[in-house]
Amino acid sequence: MITAVDVNAIDDRLQEAPSFYRTPVLRPSLKDAEEWCEHLATTHYENFHVATVLLPKALRRHFYSVYGFCRTSDDLGDEVASTEIATRLLHAWRGMLHECFATPEASKHPVFVALQPTIAECKLPREPFDDLISAFERDQVYTHHESLATLEDYSRYSANPVGRLVLLVCGYHDERLLQLSDDICTGLQLANFYQDITQDWARGRRYLPADQMQRFGVTDAQIAERRFDANFKAMMQFLVEDARARLTRGQQIEKLVDRDLQTTLSLFAKGGHAILDGIAAQGYDTLRARPVVSKAAKVRLLVGALGGKLRAALLPKRSLAR
Known part of the structure; x- marks a missing residue:
């Protein structure tokens, strides 16, 4: 090698x-x-x-x-x-x-x-x-994002191609499936951004959209000072629910692919939901500490995925158009 x-x-x-x-x-x-x-x-x-x-x-x-x-x-x-x-x-x-x-x-x-x-x-x-x-x-x-639209455009290049490659390698070329994959990948990308706000700020990057910061009365100085308040909480609640809606919409793909791929895509989507759950669990205060998915939660996700893999092995394969 x-x-x-x-x-x-x-x-x-x-x-x-x-x-x-x-x-x-x-x-x-x-x-x-x-x-x-x-x-x-x-x-x-x-x-x-x-x-x-x-x-x-x-x-x-x-x-x-x-x-x-x-x-x-x-x-x-x-x-x-x-x-x-x-x-x-x-x-x-x-x-x-x-x-x-x-x-x-x-x-x-x-x-x-x-x-x-x-x-x-x-x-x-x-x-x-x-x-x-x-x-x-x-x-x-480009280190500071102006809007949810610019974050979506960034994800179109940074995250969505990965999901599309997964589908293409598995033999799926249908545009509807590719777009549902985009929803999962964008939702997961946003969840990761919202999990890492202070770490990204320390690296000179801000993935919170400026249009939503302005809408909710949140400032760059507030991020730098790690000053959590009701405005920041309201903004994070909105952003978390937006990312969650993307993940949920994309999960329709699980009904349209074979069981092997279904298990993997489900794991990706549930991982995104777990990050968002972690943000909500600490009252949306992502300035105080980085929300993490606990080891127990990771084990539950993996066990669930392996259970799905076992069920796929025991049940007859679906024949789906690709």
């Missing part, structure tokens, strides 16, 4: 990246590239690993390659010394993505070597991959 030790800047487009993400001297074999992506997926983010375990085994290598792209894109934008370096790296990464689609034999990075059979077998378009890079480029310059 490829390791960081093997990686050198012969292809110097990623020479400013963390060493683990630089391009190998030689094009790796498909087996080595897929192992690289699997290692990244199973060691970097526990929740993603749990979700892939719930999906059909035959598709896991495709999800590992998609995750490899998403994780690398995120870290090229977030784990470097400056916005200037991040912008250069993301520009180079986009060029390598386009190369993967146009002349796949030229690709040498393990992500793009592993992605090639996924793109071909699952008939994946380039757009969702391009959109994710655009989201990470926006993060370098």
